[in-house]
Amino acid sequence: MVQAMARVTEGRTRGSTRTLVLVGALFALAAAFLLSIGFGSNALSLGSVLHGLFAYDGSFDDVVIRDDRLPRTVLGVVVGMALGLAGALLQAVTRNPVADPGLLGINYGAALAIVVGSVAFSVTAPGQLIWFAFGGALLGTWLVSVIGGAVSPIRLVLAGVAVQAVFVGLNQALQVINTHSLDQMRFWLVGSLVNRDLAGLTGLLPFFLAGVALAAVLGRPLNAIALGEDTARGLGANPAFTRLAGMAAVGLLSAAATAACGPIAFVGLMVPHVVRLLAGQDERWVLLLSALLAPALLLVCDVLGRVLGSPGEIQVGVMMDIVGGVAFIVVARRLKAVRR
Numbered sequence: 001m002v003q004a005m006a007r008v009t010e011g012r013t014r015g016s017t018r019t020l021v022l023v024g025a026l027f028a029l030a031a032a033f034l035l036s037i038g039f040g041s042n043a044l045s046l047g048s049v050l051h052g053l054f055a056y057d058g059s060f061d062d063v064v065i066r067d068d069r070l071p072r073t074v075l076g077v078v079v080g081m082a083l084g085l086a087g088a089l090l091q092a093v094t095r096n097p098v099a100d101p102g103l104l105g106i107n108y109g110a111a112l113a114i115v116v117g118s119v120a121f122s123v124t125a126p127g128q129l130i131w132f133a134f135g136g137a138l139l140g141t142w143l144v145s146v147i148g149g150a151v152s153p154i155r156l157v158l159a160g161v162a163v164q165a166v167f168v169g170l171n172q173a174l175q176v177i178n179t180h181s182l183d184q185m186r187f188w189l190v191g192s193l194v195n196r197d198l199a200g201l202t203g204l205l206p207f208f209l210a211g212v213a214l215a216a217v218l219g220r221p222l223n224a225i226a227l228g229e230d231t232a233r234g235l236g237a238n239p240a241f242t243r244l245a246g247m248a249a250v251g252l253l254s255a256a257a258t259a260a261c262g263p264i265a266f267v268g269l270m271v272p273h274v275v276r277l278l279a280g281q282d283e284r285w286v287l288l289l290s291a292l293l294a295p296a297l298l299l300v301c302d303v304l305g306r307v308l309g310s311p312g313e314i315q316v317g318v319m320m321d322i323v324g325g326v327a328f329i330v331v332a333r334r335l336k337a338v339r340r
Helices: 002-038 046-054 060-094 106-121 126-148 153-177 179-185 198-202 205-226 229-234 239-261 267-279 283-308 316-339
Strands: none
Touching (some): 002 283, 046 060, 060 198, 060 239, 060 283, 106 153, 126 153, 205 283, 267 283, 283 316
16 A cells, blocks of 8 residues: 555656656747847847747848748757657667667768769759658668667667768768769758758658657557567557657658758757656657757757857857767766666
8 A cells, every 4th residue: 555655656756747847848949949039140139039020020130030040940940859859769769878860870871862862863852852861861770770780889889880981971972073062062961050941841841740740659659668578569569560660750850850951960869868867768758858858959059059150150060069979978978887
């Protein structure tokens, strides 16, 4: 009786904690959204931001907000959500804490396929490039899985680094051969939210929404798989189908994010780790909170790039490499400490 009451109390406490984390994540995303619109080559007050969003009258500040910063910020939200979900799914499916689409070459596979489509087939429309990106993401996923497997985190990382190096080398070779392509894609290939419009995003939305829908239904089966395959089957889950669906979702989300703004690493590595520390191991909560906190992180890094690079700016992909590299060291040291 006492143990049952203790479990009920623990469940209520965990539920209250998760609710607080959810509220905090929503607040963080809203704050990052406003920061992204307010900061640029010239900083705007909160009043100006709200006026441009809700009382547009065609003034200079309003035009800057509606035509430049709002599309950039909305794109950052969508891309961040896709990368956060992809990272959380990949870590759950492979049961590997250092899995990340950007770190394991999946995003760079998508980027290489997009460059091939642009250089070899003169494809430029996002709605067409997304098919190349999806194929490249699946190719990167398959190569890393075959070479590194999912058992050892170290092998997986080494395989991802090797595959990514090959993709980057091929990418650079194609651009050297076609200098016009290099001029067009040099900012895109470092991961950038600059000069993007919402019209190009609409062609990617079906892939993004399909990936989100798959992620939404995979939370419970992934929880079952975490208990072991025999237990998962006993609970009605199909481990093989769940993994296949999870990797398909990772491919869809990574392809959409990469086609939208280029390869960006570390978002999907950092955020799920933070979420698990705050809200526990329930994959339903990990996926939900990763989808909220990842875009907040991406937008904050984008704002930092504008502030630190003023009067120019540092692209968000570069900022994420700097921040994410430090985070990866922390995660690696934490895993080492846990093993001891």
